[in-house]
Amino acid sequence: MAKRQTAAWTSGAGLSARRSNLFLRLLRFARNDVSRNSEKHFTHLAKLLEIEEAEEIAQFKEFFLNKTPEERELTGFALLRLAVHEIHYSGAGHMLLSFKYQIKKPIPLYSPDAGDLVTVAPTGSALADNFFATVYEKTNEIITVALDRHPPDWFNEDELYDLSIAGNRGSYRKMREALKAVATQPHGRLAFLRDISLGIKKPESYDTVKPEDIAFLNSSLNQWQKEAVVMALSSRDIAIVHGPPGTGKTTVLVEIIRQSIAKGEFILATAPSNTACDHMLECLVKEGVHALRLGHPARIMENLRDHTLDFKLAHHRLARTVDELEAEMERLEKQRGRRRDRGALSRIEREEITDRLRDTKQEIRMLENQIFAEVIEKAPVIIATHTGASDSILRRKKVNLLVMDEASQATEPSSWIPLLHAEKVIFAGDHFQLPPTVISKKAEDRGLNRTLFERIHGLVGDSWKKLLRVQYRMNEKIMNFSSREFYEGALIADESVKHHTLADLPHVKHAPETEESFIFLDTAGRGFEEALEPGSESRFNREEAAVIVRHLNRLLELGLKPQEVALISPYSAQVRLLSSMIEFSDLEIDSVDGFQGREKEAVLLSLVRSNVEGEMGFLTDTRRMNVAMTRARRKLFVVGDSATLACIPFYRDFIQYAESIGAYRSVWEAT
Numbered sequence: 001m002a003k004r005q006t007a008a009w010t011s012g013a014g015l016s017a018r019r020s021n022l023f024l025r026l027l028r029f030a031r032n033d034v035s036r037n038s039e040k041h042f043t044h045l046a047k048l049l050e051i052e053e054a055e056e057i058a059q060f061k062e063f064f065l066n067k068t069p070e071e072r073e074l075t076g077f078a079l080l081r082l083a084v085h086e087i088h089y090s091g092a093g094h095m096l097l098s099f100k101y102q103i104k105k106p107i108p109l110y111s112p113d114a115g116d117l118v119t120v121a122p123t124g125s126a127l128a129d130n131f132f133a134t135v136y137e138k139t140n141e142i143i144t145v146a147l148d149r150h151p152p153d154w155f156n157e158d159e160l161y162d163l164s165i166a167g168n169r170g171s172y173r174k175m176r177e178a179l180k181a182v183a184t185q186p187h188g189r190l191a192f193l194r195d196i197s198l199g200i201k202k203p204e205s206y207d208t209v210k211p212e213d214i215a216f217l218n219s220s221l222n223q224w225q226k227e228a229v230v231m232a233l234s235s236r237d238i239a240i241v242h243g244p245p246g247t248g249k250t251t252v253l254v255e256i257i258r259q260s261i262a263k264g265e266f267i268l269a270t271a272p273s274n275t276a277c278d279h280m281l282e283c284l285v286k287e288g289v290h291a292l293r294l295g296h297p298a299r300i301m302e303n304l305r306d307h308t309l310d311f312k313l314a315h316h317r318l319a320r321t322v323d324e325l326e327a328e329m330e331r332l333e334k335q336r337g338r339r340r341d342r343g344a345l346s347r348i349e350r351e352e353i354t355d356r357l358r359d360t361k362q363e364i365r366m367l368e369n370q371i372f373a374e375v376i377e378k379a380p381v382i383i384a385t386h387t388g389a390s391d392s393i394l395r396r397k398k399v400n401l402l403v404m405d406e407a408s409q410a411t412e413p414s415s416w417i418p419l420l421h422a423e424k425v426i427f428a429g430d431h432f433q434l435p436p437t438v439i440s441k442k443a444e445d446r447g448l449n450r451t452l453f454e455r456i457h458g459l460v461g462d463s464w465k466k467l468l469r470v471q472y473r474m475n476e477k478i479m480n481f482s483s484r485e486f487y488e489g490a491l492i493a494d495e496s497v498k499h500h501t502l503a504d505l506p507h508v509k510h511a512p513e514t515e516e517s518f519i520f521l522d523t524a525g526r527g528f529e530e531a532l533e534p535g536s537e538s539r540f541n542r543e544e545a546a547v548i549v550r551h552l553n554r555l556l557e558l559g560l561k562p563q564e565v566a567l568i569s570p571y572s573a574q575v576r577l578l579s580s581m582i583e584f585s586d587l588e589i590d591s592v593d594g595f596q597g598r599e600k601e602a603v604l605l606s607l608v609r610s611n612v613e614g615e616m617g618f619l620t621d622t623r624r625m626n627v628a629m630t631r632a633r634r635k636l637f638v639v640g641d642s643a644t645l646a647c648i649p650f651y652r653d654f655i656q657y658a659e660s661i662g663a664y665r666s667v668w669e670a671t
């Protein structure tokens, strides 16, 4: 049969036409199949996005309709009865309103944060009476919001106001548009990158880069980091830098960016959060790279605001001229109105004023364009969050290289927003740390928290992904459990951190508590029961909190500084409880999610769960535990109930690991 077919294929002239016909049909069929697959994938994502948005709106409504203002405040979604403290302006010209509580008291830890969109409404008023603003900064007692325009006429400095989180609807629209563009792109770079992401095409290389060809700008890169840089520079399309905690992903990206600048390329650097963008900006600025940060200055760290587009536009040498021209326009318009009202405007005068107005307007537009072009032209690197990367600038300029930091924290729809502009992309992330937060359980279960990073990591061959192996953060004992459970034991602690302890810090005294690097304190059998916080449905454990505070006080007694310690718990109710027990303002207390990407000399971790049913909730996602443990540089102190924890093999391993290195303690001996 096979033979006959071969013969038929190769005999007769008319066959070649038939063959090519068949070939075309096959190709069309394959193409249809490809586009069908692609369509299916992106339609599915769009559907998930819809579910997520609906959930966000529903939750939001619930907060407003079903909760009392006081409940909203307790759950961190509102601040009530604030008095106007000051009306002023930011360096970039935004109007700022500062508020403080009418009665002197601090702004709670969980409350609208810098960058959040909020509504401002008179206390006790109907919800319709409000205006939008963006939280600009928050200190212990003062919260400041930025306005895009003047407040409405009814705004009165002597009244009291409520601030409520209003969410951010624009980002859904951007994600939807991005998905549509990707799904329907017939050819070009975007279509090629999409097809790689679907496993239809394979990444290609330039084959021109050899390690010895590269003059590394950062001379301290380790072997694996160098290999990652070489890989990134050789890639034509896509490459993945897989970096477990503290292994220098951002360091590698900075080197890739600098190498790329040296080649005269234009780079877009993105991350899902403003914090991660700021971190990248900080690292680049430290290396003397001229980077431009897109985004509302309110969402950007104060010491970095000089690098924002808004600030640079406002401080350009021609900005004053624009201001003067705008004032001139205002003056002309007023003059025209006044004289018209008095009936004292002749036709010639009217035409003259109209001409002057038109010319001034044109001049302003020209100057603004010039300012914009000059500011953009100067920066070889633009930094933005994924949703901030849809700016018109990026439509004007070809992005030779896109680097995405914390890519394992970004949902796929959001990742496509910057990808729309990219010729080539380098991802950095770690899919064994926390995935992006998805609000809707349904959307999560159907895969909205499965990242593009993770999918591509599973698709591309080894030549397009590099694991960074040396970590520069943790004492070896803190590292080893994570290394074994998540990274096949591949991690190596750098000599500089391998054995470091709190006692090595010059200001810290020697004692068992500062010499040991890892302790698991087991509360089993002491009746430290978890409890549900009324109103928030989150959990806390009072006795566990007391144990944590006792250990904290001991460490502080031994000389550790509050800013060197973090108290972490997966449960926000426990975070609130701990915060209420502690007076140091520079000691950070937060959820695991809030600490991702950060580090502290000592981490005290309260696992909270203790119940006879063995219910583990949040703790079942072991990636959360991976993040929590790996924030610690010199000391990790974990408190939990082994009887509850042991329901999950991961925690059984954890307890065994603690025992195997002599780090297991029972609360019976410790108290």
Ligand SMILES: Nc1ncnc2c1ncn2[C@@H]1O[C@H](COP(=O)(O)OP(=O)(O)O)[C@@H](O)[C@H]1O
Residues within 6 Å of the ligand: 220, 221, 222, 225, 243, 244, 245, 246, 247, 248, 249, 250, 251, 252, 472, 473, 597
């Ligand atoms: N090759 C290296 N030699 C020494 N220190 C390094 C090296 N690479 C990274 N580091 C340090 O390790 C820490 C973590 O690096 P970073 O790039 O922020 O890691 P990640 O992005 O993976 O969290 C930083 O303090 C950084 O300066």
Ligand SMILES: [Mg+2]
Residues within 6 Å of the ligand: 249, 250, 251, 405, 597
């Ligand atoms: Mg990083």
